[in-house]
Amino acid sequence: MDEKTLQDILTLNFGMGSPSLEFLREGGTTTYIVKGRPKYLLKVIGSAFSGTARQSASIMRYLEENGFPVPKPILTNSVEAFFETEIDGEKKLIVLMEFIAGDEPELEKCASEVGRLVGRFHQLMEEYPSELVYRDKKFFIGRYIEFLRKKKYPRIKEYEELGERLWDKVNNLPQGNCHGDLHRGNLLQNVDGKIYLVDFDTACKAPVMFDVMVMCDMTDYFNLKQEDIELTKVVYREFLSGYVGYHKLSREEIRSFPYWVAIRHFQLQATILEIYGVDCIDEGFIDGQLYWLNKWQEAIPGFTEELEEKNWQRNGI
Known part of the structure; x- marks a missing residue:
């Protein structure tokens, strides 16, 4: 045009x-x-x-x-x-x-404020008058498994078993109207420090913890490091301190965070393949993601134990 x-x-x-x-x-x-x-x-x-x-x-x-x-x-x-x-x-x-002139905020410095913003967003979206597309196991887990079948990936059974275990941990969590792609790049902070939320193209009905996890996950998608896991814990706790003032979360929802981190890898890989085609990644790349996910499984017990120890009384949940 x-x-x-x-x-x-x-x-x-x-x-x-x-x-x-x-x-x-x-x-x-x-x-x-x-x-x-x-x-x-x-x-x-x-x-x-x-x-x-x-x-x-x-x-x-x-x-x-x-x-x-x-x-x-x-x-x-x-x-x-x-x-x-x-x-x-x-x-x-x-x-x-x-037009808003701004930059992505440093979440480490404003996690509680962003938590209040997202909590208020989820609170308001409870009354949003239109029906949003529903996202379930097929979207989060099944799409990627289907792509692996098309590629005849030899270790697909490991992915299938892991996907089943992960979904069992989140299957019964409450649904809500979500942003659907709530990464930090969809925040804009202007020169006055005000933070805006943008880009609602992928809004959907799904467990709200998916939004919470995407915002708070500070791990590297390709290289899992202990310092990033520790930073994720810090950011998540601070985020929750602001979030629960607007939108309450159950103990089960808060504990589900590390499982959603792993599920995100299934979901995002599938989305990448939908956009760029099944040949955009090779077997070595898929092996690397499986290695990352297996390492993350080792970190989950410590993650959830720390949440049990520090979070309930602080956030009144």
Whole structure:
């Protein structure tokens, strides 16, 4: 879509006068900065991603209306959070939002504050009026096992048995409306220190502990080191001290954290293979991930024992 067409859309449908655009990035979605005071972020989204983009815009609008720190959606003249058009036979979704200049915060320094933010997010999402896609064992464990079968991976039985053991530990945990990809890169801290939550394309219904774990896991995906395990414990405890003031967690949920760390490896590997194809990793890489997971199993008893010792009284759970 050329710049003149986008400028016309912004003028006619968002009430903007003579907008000037600066290309930012391309990757399934084309993103621009709309220059001026204030600045805006403009996303041009193809039909393949329009469903998740609609959902993301809807969630941002809901959260912003409830006073939660997200980039403010800029509504169309017809009071919609997006504008739909068709260019050269392809439907395009135009989403305009407040531009926030900021950086990923250092979680080690603000884990309790981020915990309050995520706790409030989960609290608000309990009342979100639309149904989100449900994520279960098939999504978290089964997809990766299927990919390993396609690759005829010789040690698949070890993955299958581990996946069963892990899911047994989390199978009965409460479900909630989750962000779905709550890594630290989806936080923005502006120059005033205010932290915003962004990118709701993968929002889903799942155990809320998945969100909590993704945010607090400080381990290296490829190289498991004891110092990272210790840092994860510290960040997790501080995060919980803020989180439980808004959204309570049961003892079983808090204890499930290390199992979700391992499940995340199944889930993320499957997502990578869905995007890049089954040949993007080889047997040696899969062996390396299995080695990481087996080392992590050795760390779980110490992790849960420390939670038992230090966390219940402190957080009033």
